[in-house]
Amino acid sequence: MAGRTRPFSGFEWMIAWRYLRAKRAEGGVSVMTWISLIGITLAVAALIITMAVRAGFRSEFVDTILGANAHVTIYQTIEVSETGQTSRVITDYEAMAARVREVPGVTRAAPLVKGQVMASLGNRNAGVEVFGISQEDLLTIPRIANPDQFRGDVTRLDDGVAIGWGVAQELGAEVGDKVKLISPNGVKTPFGTTPRVNVYEVTYIFQAGRYDIDRTRVYLPFAEAQSYFNREGGADELEVMVEDPDRVDEMATALLMAGGDRTLLWTWRDASGAFLSALQIEDTVMFVLMSVLVLIASLNIISGLVMLVKNKGRDIGILRTMGLTEGAVLRVFFLCGALVGLVGTAAGVVLGCLFAIYFDPILAFVNGASGGEVWDASIRGIYRLPAELQLGDVISAVALSLGLSFVITIFPARRAARMNPVEALRYE
Incomplete structure (x- = not known):
């Protein structure tokens, strides 16, 4: 049994x-x-x-990468003028941005002007990277418009500058302070190029969640950045956001076609893939x-x-x-x-x-x-x-x-x- x-x-x-x-x-x-x-x-x-x-x-x-940076950066190859000067400036940035926005899966395409300058307040200085962007486009960046911590009003970008939390700590800046931005590539004169020094009010301080962003990034109104960096009528690149960042490589061909012949792409995977x-x-x-x-x-x-x-x-x-x-x-x-x-x-x-x-x-x-x-x-x-x-x-x-x-x-x-x-x- x-x-x-x-x-x-x-x-x-x-x-x-x-x-x-x-x-x-x-x-x-x-x-x-x-x-x-x-x-x-x-x-x-x-x-x-x-x-x-x-x-x-x-x-x-x-x-933090996807919330504060472009999913795809569109820029152009170097162009040599008749006088021998080289440039990557995108002159038809509005038309290019309009074409890129029509690509399926793209949620935003914003022209940017970028440059590295010295920020100064009192006796304190900090090297920063300036992003020239319109206020409407800034409000669509999740980690900047809705950060972990902030002070000031993000909708007042047109009245001054928005700076990262680390930049504010380095300079000892608070909302309402006047910060100097010093660029070595300033006004061209018969005696050479003189540094450009502009003073802007700090209207917004953000903490995007990444130390390297908060420590170096400053946002300036797009039109003001064009004037400050001698980019009148042009932009350095297009900042593109997409619905599904994991599929950004599949969209490369369509984005290249929308950008034109001289278009180059740099995706978030290229920047952080390693x-x-x-x-x-x-x-x-x-x-x-x-x-x-x-x-x-x-x-x-x-x-x-x-x-x-x-x-x-x-x-x-x-x-x-x-x-x-x-x-x-x-x-x-x-x-x-x-x-x-x-x-x-x-x-x-x-x-x-x-x-x-x-x-x-x-x-x-x-x-x-x-x-x-x-x-x-x-x-x-x-x-x-x-x-x-x-x-x-x-x-x-x-x-x-x-x-x-x-x-x-x-x-x-x-x-x-x-x-x-x-x-x-x-x-x-």
Whole structure:
């Protein structure tokens, strides 16, 4: 009758459960069981936390790129005039922008004038990059129009300049202060080019979420920038935003045709692709390294089960003489190991998800306890380290943990199933 018992029947679960909770004096290995359980819990939690933090960093980094920079920059090849002067200035920028806006998937095409100058306030100076843009176009840049922090009024760009948070800190500037912009390429005179010095009121201070942007960027009204940089009637480039930035490469041909013969493209992937590729490789390496921790924790199940099989040799012999099959014995000890892996994985998922969900207050506590900033924006580029739970990452962690736990459990379970009942009872 035992041979006809269905696999994983009630009595097999009962025996496995009794063995797991048996005290050491009764031949159990409760201490080893707890060590295996805690090890798997911590390993799975660490794997989920690591993947959540990596996903959050990647998401925040890409969002700051796409939220404050052009998805595609359109500029032109160098043109040589009859006098031998070279220029990339786009003279028909309005017509070009109109053609680009008609490309399917394009949400905005704005002409820009760009230049690097010195900003000065009092005795403090800072090198900045000026973006000449219209107020209407500035309002369509998410990370500038709706930043993490701001002071002033973004709609007053025509009355002055908008500066990044880092620029304001470097200069000690506040809204309403007068900032000097000093350009070495100023007014041309018979005696040469003299520097151009203009004074502008700070009307808006923004924090875009990226240290390098906030530390260097200044927005100037488009018409004023044309005059300041000697670009009357022209623009340096077109700043293009698209609906789906991930498909920007597929739109390259249409954008080139809309731009004209001398058009060149520079996408956000060209600017940050190498860093994003490095992040992808780092994510893979981190997953492999953390998977080794899960494997090491799962190996504790083997040591616990080996000790359990050794201590329960007499019980195995009695069960076999009563008619229990090798398969039933294998399933009993498989359940012992699998239950440890299952419970440890479930606890690890709960712990890891809770840590990821409350990652911000935990990081704030660590900052307070350490007495300093654990996360330095000047080194890492973004101001905060978020954690983003993704279902696929959690499923991967669960599948890895359960898979290793189940596979590893089979080996000591097979040893128990193949134990000769005669040898097991010989000295009893």
